[in-house]
Amino acid sequence: MSTSTHDTGSHDTGSHDPGTVAFTAMEQGTIEDYVLVFAHEQEQLDTQADRVLGWLREMEGPSPYKISRLDHVLQSATKAEAAGADTETIVCALLHDIGDVIGTANHSQVGAALIRPYVSDKNYWVVKHHGLFQGYYYFGLYGRDPNLRDRFKDHPYYDACVQFCADWDQDCFDPDYPTKPLEHFEPMVREIFARDPADVFE
Numbered sequence: 001m002s003t004s005t006h007d008t009g010s011h012d013t014g015s016h017d018p019g020t021v022a023f024t025a026m027e028q029g030t031i032e033d034y035v036l037v038f039a040h041e042q043e044q045l046d047t048q049a050d051r052v053l054g055w056l057r058e059m060e061g062p063s064p065y066k067i068s069r070l071d072h073v074l075q076s077a078t079k080a081e082a083a084g085a086d087t088e089t090i091v092c093a094l095l096h097d098i099g100d101v102i103g104t105a106n107h108s109q110v111g112a113a114l115i116r117p118y119v120s121d122k123n124y125w126v127v128k129h130h131g132l133f134q135g136y137y138y139f140g141l142y143g144r145d146p147n148l149r150d151r152f153k154d155h156p157y158y159d160a161c162v163q164f165c166a167d168w169d170q171d172c173f174d175p176d177y178p179t180k181p182l183e184h185f186e187p188m189v190r191e192i193f194a195r196d197p198a199d200v201f202e
């Protein structure tokens, strides 16, 4: 813990905990400060998969479906694997609803943002838009256009998102399907999050 006070927001030129930065505002930071910050960020990156797996486990428990939210995404990943999808695509199937844990109102976009630095543009796009595309199956029941997704009809990933929803999402609520456990997919999750994340500022 720092022993200094920073009443004015100025850079601390006196003693401070070498494990923390000297500044109280980022504009005052030195390269030594940012070495500390980025070392911490690297630790966070190195443990990203652990947190992702934890969020998946939070999807266990009661749901309005016949299976838990976790079992739904496990079923999605199981079907993707059975269809011969590559590891990245299987992991995207597993994580397609993970946004529900922290951003229910826009869960597709939240989940897509999580995986974006680690996956292809195609897989990112499919996860980002799967909620809208899934509406094809139920929007009509409450007076909404089920074909809202057709605004993307000419997009190069339109067919992939239609396929994802048809084969690996809308039909993945079956308690009798031989769904593989999270432990089966854990090495795949770790493999994807062990990748060097893409530069998200470009």
Ligand SMILES: [Fe+2]
Pocket: 072, 096, 097, 169
């Ligand atoms: Fe889903």
